[in-house]
Ligand SMILES: O=C(O)C1=C[C@@H](OP(=O)(O)O)[C@@H](O)[C@H](O)C1
């Protein structure tokens with residue numbers, strides 16, 4: 001790699017002793033926003049994430065006609081719902097939540113809506129959610145295809161959703177084995193379908209169950225009647241979505257790299273405002289970090305992770321929390337011995353093919369990694385510095401930063417890619433190390 005945009009990852013010079021407050025959850029913010037646009041009254045969202053993915057969701061809702069006002073610091077957002085209107089194109093960036101949650105909203109708009117995104121977004125699977133929308137009676141086409149829906153439904157962006165102001169709803173199947181977001185996107189819009197929605201997942205695996213539970217929880221919190229009838233089957237009744245006040249929890253997946261730092265560097269890192277109960281997959285971090293040799297305590301709403309600087313290898317099933325894989329993989333790359341991460345075949349369709357990216361970058365750093373059919377085998381320890389590529393993937397940048405705490409000479413290409421969910425990452429990381 002020959003790139004001028006390299007960030008020298010700071011090395012920890014001693015045990016850490018840091019308290020790191022993380023901003024609002026991407027997943028909760030990007031659910032609260034579309035629900036607010038579909039609600040029957042205005043909503044005020046407090047503690048919202050202010051980042052590229054949240055800005056893209058706000059942009060999408062404005063394109064569909066919603067009134068959205070954002071406070072100066074970006075963390076309070078007031079949404080005034082309006083009838084959904086077509087016309088303005090929607091930029092999904094590289095945000096899975098925008099790509100998969102907005103098309104079902106666009107289906108409710110009064111005409112054609114064009115959705116596109118970054119070059120990398122055009123590689124992320126979309127077929128299941130688009131075919132579901134078509135099965136509900138709303139044609140979905142490529143930008144240059146006939147609008148009557150006579151052709152095949154596209155599998156990738158760019159697409160046009162040809163709304164007609166109403167979606168009849170009913171009972172459909174979706175294969176969500178490549179992303180739980182297909183289920184979440186359909187369920188979020190479903191209260192506004194005339195007959196509601198009964199949705200069956202038909203694929204072999206269902207990743208990210210906590211994120212589906214989160215969707216059900218936020219719908220119920222807004223007064224929607226949702227029945228998780230059986231594993232892989234959900235029923236959303238048609239009805240009003242209430243407005244009012246919503247408070248967003250801190251993003252526990254973004255807390256992950258900071259907590260992992262205590263294991264990589266030794267010492268202690270605390271994250272305040274840790275929710276006592278949550279549907280975020282980051283709730284699994286205490287268990288995973290304990291398996292890797294950390295000790296974890298939760299007192300007065302502050303989660304503290306302590307580590308010795310030596311990471312233990314482990315075999316972990318990440319089916320429920322694939323989002324945490326790059327963070328865990330960074331620790332396993334430092335762990336002397338063999339580890340396996342499984343349940344994460346669908347990471348091949350994340351911001352980049354994360355299994356391929358992690359294998360390439362761990363190898364570049366002097367470790368050994370191989371792809372498994374549904375995950376990674378990693379033999380860690382004895383790494384050396386390298387220029388680490390990030391593939392426009394925020395979590396590849398934070399992966400490299402974790403490794404860099406313990407390995408001198410790690411330089412991160414385009415650390416600014418962390419703005420997807422955590423624009424302040426480089427300075428937060430330096431503050432954690434007492435460097436700012
Ligand atoms: O619904 C959500 O907010 C998310 C669901 C998960 O997607 P996948 O099921 O595609 O992994 C997760 O990885 C992503 O970061 C956020």
Ligand SMILES: C=C(OP(=O)(O)O)C(=O)O
Nearest residue numbers: 094095096097323350351
């Ligand atoms: C997979 C992720 O993001 P997205 O919401 O774009 O799918 C992620 O943040 O790890």
